[in-house]
Amino acid sequence: MRDHGPDYLDAVANYESNVINWNIVYATEFARWNDSLVFLYLSDGMFWMDHPFCVLDAAGWSDDEQLEAAGIFIQFATGVKYMQDLLRFGIRPIPSAGINNITCCQSTIATIYGANPQFNSDTNPVIPYPTDDVMNEVLETWHKIKKVACIAMIVDTSGSMSNTDSFAKSRLEYAKTAVRQFLNSMEDHDYLVAYSFNDIKFSKASHEGLKANVRSQLGTFFIFYFLNVYNLNWANSLTAFGGTPLYKTMWAAWKHLTNIKTANEQNGTQWNYGLVVLTDGNDSTSTATEHNNLINSYPTSVEASNDPTVIHIFPIVFGDLESQGDLDNLAQVSGGLGFEANKDNLNDIYYQISLEF
Template structure:
């Protein structure tokens, strides 16, 4: 081979390698850069190939610290730390605190380390594990990795109307605003109408759970010492109800709600409970899309400075001694001053409050760095018993839901598809409040509403019988089913409003194919029947693309235009998908 041929060969090989690394780099970028959990309910993960004999330390970590954790893990793995002569490889899945706890308890997840949003979840999982096995799953201390204040993310002009950043604002101020029939007129802005609020579902989300606990503390004018009598007292119930009746959007994560607010603007929702770090990240990443910036309001009557504890599941039978040692090494690395300082770059406050803060934790990005636990006290975590009663009270006062369940029973749903879809729908009904209303509508060649519809507490058993009797045959009248369900939802909404009842309205659509009815409504007819989506009180569509043949584009359009959400499901995970959808109500 002459020199020119060698040179040509080397250039070709070099070009090919560059292309390979570019593809790999793009894949890694996609893995690390997507900040939202998949709608199908899978945890986001950063995968690292495991060398032979590697000590694998898998971490389930709360979503809020995703960027920082990815950065630290990448550096740690590149440095090739060793335990017992074997390389430690750390991987992470970014998850919700509540959903990951349930996955561990249900034997569906087996991490070595669990890092939920707050210490409250550690108490919960230890109690649940002890109830089942006689011992706690975590016996060692769970040190804090961060100190993140739970805040109220609000559009800047609205926060300024309340006095931000100079005047203290608390949950009691929001309760008064929510209770006032003139709404924002009490602050000189009648054009903003009634206060509209959102927070994640407290049984699925750390920030959602802490939101309602903080609301209870504020109503009781306490920062610790909640009792059952206090939680059930009239002032607490009324104050919690005043705020919760103005909630127009729940969901699995606060960032899902922030995204809806970004897409729809200030008229959709006025505020959502979130972490200071999410406010900072949102302003930085979405500045071009935001009508106004978000700012963080730190309730002056107290908030949670969440720890994001690092917990080694040392009593789990799937964690061996070498993995424990590897987890300790990574813990010490994570808590070292160098890594703690890196957290600030992502808008996260370090666990060591003595480390000086800098941008982006500043006014420009919607944060007030001078606010510390000295100015806004840390609320005490209540016991499991008290949390249970708070959840009960929340169910009592929250805005109830009216849900139309659209179930595809066309011929393509035969076999395992229809069987598993029925089981998933049954799980969904079990998650509903007894005073929620559910209307079962099936569609094949025609669209039929089950007579066993109404309040879940009254029709639950008969509704299950209706589900058990379903079988698959015929075509797919998808468009007609959607149009009829929208008309039915609007009818129910009009009746409720006439009776002075506030509810949320949703249509859950499961389909495994495309509309196949000749002479029926067109896609344009469906689009014309959809609500505008500009109002948070509008009917929302939550769609499930069931299997590979589902028309994902159409189902995504239905969800996105109505501020709902699309999920993907199959016979293996459809029950989990329906469970996730329940977090929207």
């Protein structure tokens, strides 16, 4: 909502204190939309977060001096003065502090910041926290029913991807590992298509479809025959050589996703769509038309981009993302995210992107 306006997202589950602080920190951004966040207090019950604080007096490594210090700290942390200070950050005091007026002391628990100090654990029932079994069932059910993600994965296989950057393996080898992890992170009912590019052309993997049906062709799948290991899948077969037709490939993948999206919309099917592209250099062989076609398919500003069904673009760049100006801008106006990659964070980046879906 901060970047794309109130039409982009309806609601999100979060803490009262976060709503307060976001309204303060992002006041300028929200002002562009003449809007702000509001915390909803459910009449049939809410979760109330507390953070138990105890002294480990039975631990063998706690000596008398440490136990005394811990007790003194608890007295300080739960004292009236400290509890009043926390009101400035939208954090409610513990009941034992005896603070009945939570609007004092520069409190940010106020309607102007999206909160209502009139609501409390007496006015709104406290819902007990669910058991581990219930939460596990909720999470399992969520994975089964969540909206399908349709993802085009693009991997740069130009010659520069063979660079090792003084590490043990090349950029491409680290990329292969990360791509396989990304595939493992997606759901079986997600739809996947894969592209690679080098020289002046691109290639699309011969297999695409639901992950459950194409995981072996795209991800990790080996045949062991005596002492030989044969790589039969797309990720393992990638090799680095040639130039960088970046936008040629992105435009082809975007058109492919758009065709899938159009067909789905015609029969009432709603999916999420994403284009995840890993590259390490400037485009060297795409035409100006191919470049501009993709750029012109999106609004010119973040403020003008408020369509949640748009194809989200996630560029992953070995090097400086800002130097790839159009990629950085495409990530922003498409509601995606841009990343600067290295061998240490590449796996985490792909995992973070998988969580977006």
